[in-house]
Amino acid sequence: MTGYKLYYFELRARGEICRLSFKAAKIDFEDIRLNREEWIKEKASGSPPLGQMPFIVTPEGKYLAQSGAIMRYICKKGGLSPSDEFDEAEANMIVDSTYDLRAKLIRIRFESDPDKKENLIKDFYDNELPARLGGYRAVLKDKDFLVGDKLTYADIALFELLNSFLADGEPVVPKELEKFPLLVEYYKRVLSVPQINDWVVNRDKCSLFP
């Protein structure tokens, strides 16, 4: 039986959260990075569900797309999913809000009008990001991890956003956390999880966006 295969571009963007989930869950996977031409052929085969990447192929030959669904599935397999129903809902609250922030950063990246781009950047860094970080701090309280008493996919989603999108994938604390000392400690705690640290420090580096 072959193992898991993950298909994405040679980018972090929406693929890195899947790579990090496999690593955090200690599940081996083949990290397949397609270029544009290879992707066009793969898409034309009709195999990728929804016609988008990232997608995975399981050892049983099943296909799954959508980075959030892949993250939840892999993390559940690796014991990184909350068992309590409310904890699970709270984890999903965090994940969904990190996806809101990702969508804003992706919009900023691809905005071609310089004035609009500047306004989007200002609103994001002056208003939206600090408001959400304050919210994450309130959920964290004095716990080690966001939900329950162990690392879950809520931590994977938030850490990946902070590390990949704000710290450019480097093993450093993003400067945006400076006003949130509890989140600085939390970020360092997640970064020090051995399999996460190993990935962030030693991964095959690629850029966030094209």
Ligand SMILES: N[C@@H](CCC(=O)N[C@@H](CS)C(=O)NCC(=O)O)C(=O)O
């Ligand atoms: N919400 C989806 C978005 C997937 C998506 O937009 N994928 C893009 C790359 S980031 C894609 O497949 N683009 C190529 C295409 O549509 O042909 C996720 O998080 O996985």
